[in-house]
Amino acid sequence: MDSSSPASASPPPATAETGRHAYRPKLRWQPDVEEYFAAAYGRDRFALISEALAHPSCYSCIRVNTLKSSTDAVMHKLMDIVSENGLSVGINGLDIGDQNSGSNTHEGNSMVHKCPYTGLENVIFVRGSGPHVLQYDSQPEQSVKEVIVSRKCAESVLRGAQVYVPGVLACSAHVERGDKVAVSVAVEQAVEDGGWAVDAHYEERKGLYIGQGITAMSRAGIFHVPHGIAVEMTERVYQLPSFNGTDILYAESFAS
Known part of the structure; x- marks a missing residue:
């Protein structure tokens, strides 16, 4: 998480502009770097690469602490976590058991499976889903x-x-x-001196909405305490389970 001190400013009210409340991030390259890669890969292919890099992976990579548990035991625990997070429905709406012909085995199913490479037997992959299209203006008469x-x-x-x-x-x-x-993102923007700065009022938050949730404290409370959950997410653009609070595995690919 970002440990910088929050600015207690109020953002400008969200507009009803079509497509504002969506997730369409764009990756910006320095001009000379962009030209180099465009020449190396071709502009069309490089555009696809840039688009893919702007979206997170739908997989979580987990390393098991084998001093405390076994890989098989952790796979069973992960299935419980996946179920608690509402991710137990797999491809085309089929349950995990249905996709495995009713089998209860975890190895090889579409949500949780072991890494197939030799020497990485303590690594497990958990599959999420996304991107999802969310409805932010469920109450049109009220501003978001x-x-x-x-x-x-x-x-x-x-x-x-x-x-x-x-x-x-x-x-x-x-x-x-x-x-x-609604939860939106303020990304760094180029400034006149050649550096980068974050501006929470910047209008390019359009297309940078990552989900919505329920506040765990008031606005005043958020800016008067140093830690704690501010928003409990209920809908996400990318749905992946949280492994916070577990001591038998390490989330290798989490941003922090």
Whole structure:
């Protein structure tokens, strides 16, 4: 999570512009780097590569602490975590057991499986899903309340984390505990001196909405405590399980 001090500014109200509340990130390259790769790969192929790099993986890579447990035992525990996170439905709406002809074995199923490479027997992959299209304006007569987070916080949320207080940069006015909020990302923008800075008011948050959730504290509370969960995510663009609180495995690919 981003440990920088949050700015307690209120973001401008979200507009009803078509496509604003969506997830369409674009990767920006330095001009000379972009030209180099475009020449090396071809512009069309490089455009596809850039688009893929702007989206997170749908897999979580887990390394088992074999001093405390076995790989098979952790696979069973992961299946419980997957079920608790509502990810037990696999491809085409079929349950895990259905996709494996009713078998209860975990190895080789579509959600949790062992790494097939020799020497990596303690590595497990957990499959998520996404990107999902979310409906943010479920109450058209009311404006969408927002919580704006840092890029580092957003990277963690896209990998299954909740929104924690240190990652919050701004929040709509009159947000109380239990309110439904959209979560958007403020990314670094180029500034005149050639550097980069984060501006929570910058309008290019359009297309950078990563989900929505329920606030665990009020706006005032978020900016008066140093830690804790600010938003409990209920809908995500990318749905992956959170492994927070487990001591028998290590999440190798989580952004933090």
